[in-house]
Amino acid sequence: MSFINYSSREINCKIVYYGPGLCGKTTNLQYVYNRTNPDAKGKMISLATETERTLFFDFLPLSLGEIRGFKTRFHLYTVPGQVFYDASRKLILKGVDGVVFVADSQISRMEANIESLENLRDNLQEQGYDLDKLPYVVQYNKRDLPTVADLTEMREVLNTTHVPDFEAVATNGTGVFDTLKAVAKLVLTELKKGS
Amino acid sequence: MAGPQIVMYEEEFNQIQEVCEKLVKDANAIVVFIIDKNGQLIATAGEYENLDTTSLASLTAGNIAATGGMAKVLKENEFATQFHEGEHQNIHIQIVGQRVILVVIFDERSSLGLVRLRVRKASQSLTEIFERLVEKMQDPNMAAPLEEITDDDIDNLFND
Numbered sequence: 001m002s003f004i005n006y007s008s009r010e011i012n013c014k015i016v017y018y019g020p021g022l023c024g025k026t027t028n029l030q031y032v033y034n035r036t037n038p039d040a041k042g043k044m045i046s047l048a049t050e051t052e053r054t055l056f057f058d059f060l061p062l063s064l065g066e067i068r069g070f071k072t073r074f075h076l077y078t079v080p081g082q083v084f085y086d087a088s089r090k091l092i093l094k095g096v097d098g099v100v101f102v103a104d105s106q107i108s109r110m111e112a113n114i115e116s117l118e119n120l121r122d123n124l125q126e127q128g129y130d131l132d133k134l135p136y137v138v139q140y141n142k143r144d145l146p147t148v149a150d151l152t153e154m155r156e157v158l159n160t161t162h163v164p165d166f167e168a169v170a171t172n173g174t175g176v177f178d179t180l181k182a183v184a185k186l187v188l189t190e191l192k193k194g195s
Numbered sequence: 196m197a198g199p200q201i202v203m204y205e206e207e208f209n210q211i212q213e214v215c216e217k218l219v220k221d222a223n224a225i226v227v228f229i230i231d232k233n234g235q236l237i238a239t240a241g242e243y244e245n246l247d248t249t250s251l252a253s254l255t256a257g258n259i260a261a262t263g264g265m266a267k268v269l270k271e272n273e274f275a276t277q278f279h280e281g282e283h284q285n286i287h288i289q290i291v292g293q294r295v296i297l298v299v300i301f302d303e304r305s306s307l308g309l310v311r312l313r314v315r316k317a318s319q320s321l322t323e324i325f326e327r328l329v330e331k332m333q334d335p336n337m338a339a340p341l342e343e344i345t346d347d348d349i350d351n352l353f354n355d
């Protein structure tokens with residue numbers, strides 16, 4: 001749910017990174033955080049377990065610049081990917097304006113990708129959202145690993161609706177900003193339509 | 196469909212700001228802020244210059260969301276009030292009109308009793324203001340506020 005403030009001339013939007021455990025959601029945010037000017041970002045908050053698995057969420061506030069005198073601010077969140085944190089995932093989806101689905105390209109994680117994507121659809125639906133009507137992009141992460149699934153195959157299974165999609169290596173930043181820009185652009189375009 | 200959006204106009208913003216400033220004084224508080232349930236900061240008053248209000252806002256929203264989830268499991272309505280007592284500072288959190296969250300940070304110069312009392316009064320004013328705001332947001336003449344933005348404007352934002 002975007003928040004448009006005429007008084008401070010700000011547009012605020014919420015983007016959620018979703019995907020199976022260990023697919024690299026937190027790594028995406030960390031890369032964005034490390035590569036953004038201090039004046040364009042706030043503190044990154046990670047509510048994580050002692051083993052650095054996301055427990056509730058990561059949060060990164062980001063400014064992308066001005067449009068017609070309005071400052072655009074994006075709040076990036078990640079969900080915890082581990083299956084048993086489903087209740088938390090639902091909470092974080094509340095008020096979402098755009099979704100990035102981060103898939104783990106390793107063949108061994110294809111099941112987990114599919115399950116997580118179904119879980120995303122279900123949890124959105126529960127709150128009255130339809131993934132097909134939401135600004136939404138897909139990222140195939142960990143392309144640097146030796147045992148990755150074929151890209152065409154991943155597309156067929158994980159991007160049946162042909163939304164913008166990107167190959168990525170979040171640890172070195174490949175594809176990270178392309179993904180973010182694509183979803184941010186979709187969110188602003190949706191706002192312009194006046195939802 | 197990107198959920199219903201919140202729009203804040205100058206008039207209501209000023210009224211909300213006034214309520215916050217009055218609450219800081221009346222409750223002897225350090226900081227007062229209002230956020231929506233998604234963690235977007237709406238207004239701040241008091242000594243907030245050295246405070247990371249953006250982080251606090253998102254964490255408070257997360258906290259309220261988690262507590263709301265617990266309430267649901269217990270088949271309770273939401274827990275409208277929370278209080279956290281620290282060694283030096285305390286936080287009082289109140290859900291107002293089921294849509295926004297009023298946060299008061301205070302120390303030994305105030306007391307929980309006083310804060311509670313003043314929060315109750317401020318909540319009433321805020322509820323009225325937000326009701327008016329919602330009416331305004333539903334007015335079709337006020338809607339679609341970003342219509343004048345072009346695709347080029349959006350593209351330009353990303354061409355750096």
Ligand SMILES: Nc1nc2c(ncn2[C@@H]2O[C@H](COP(=O)(O)OP(=O)(O)OP(=O)(O)O)[C@@H](O)[C@H]2O)c(=O)[nH]1
Nearest residue numbers: 021022023024025026027054080081142169170171
């Ligand atoms: N080789 C490789 N490793 C990656 C890549 N992206 C992330 N990783 C690693 O994968 C592990 C898990 O990454 P996280 O970002 O914590 O995963 P997550 O999706 O946030 O996991 P949860 O919080 O449990 O949902 C870390 O050790 C990362 O360094 C990548 O593109 N390539």
Ligand SMILES: [Mg+2]
Nearest residue numbers: 025026053054
């Ligand atoms: Mg994580």
